[in-house]
Amino acid sequence: MKRFRFRLETLLRLQRLRQRLAEQEQAQAYRRWSAMREQLQALQAHAQEISHSASSRLTSAPSADAIAAEQYWFLLAEHLVVLDQILKLARQQEELHRQAWQQSDQRRLEITRKVEALNWLREQAWQAFRREQRIFEQHEMDELVLRAWSRQAEARSVHLTVGSLELPETVNASRRPVDSPLAAGGQIPTSEESAR
Secondary structure: OOOOOOOOEEEEEEEHHHHHHHHHHHHHHHHHHHHHHHHHHHHHHHHHHHHHHHHHHHOOOOOOOOOHHHHHHHHHHHHHHHHHHHHHHHHHHHHHHHHHHHHHHHHHHHHHHHHHHHHHHHHHHHHHHHHHHHHHHHHHHHHHHHHHHHHHHHHHHHHHHHHHHHHHHHHHHHHHOOHHHHHHHHHOHHHHHHHH
């Protein structure tokens, strides 16, 4: 009996390996995107904190030292400009990481579809192999039964042939008219009597 062999097994294994690698790549891309989102949220929270601090300082009593206040506002403005640029860069990086994650997800989906298609083909080939195997096994079983039946029929015909050769003599002997002198008179004739 032949063994099951899927012609595309090597391709299926390769695609499964590519699928695992694509899943790992997608997971890494998601982690990078998630980390970038956290950094962006932290930067946004820092910007809000500075903005809240500046607005509370404006509502508080004016400082006695005008030069220190002016310096504070100048440094704050510079810090906010730099922070705004950092936020823009962080948003761009976050968007790039999100797109990279989506692309890796698309690649994984494409590879997964290929693997599923190859698995389906393998299953179809397996079912066809099983059908062929059942037909082969049924043919073998039919052959064995036919051989056994042939041997039994041959043995019966030999027995019947031997029996039929003996049977007609017995039947013919019992149906034959009786001419023997013993049967006619009930006594065995002597040689003189039989010469008559």
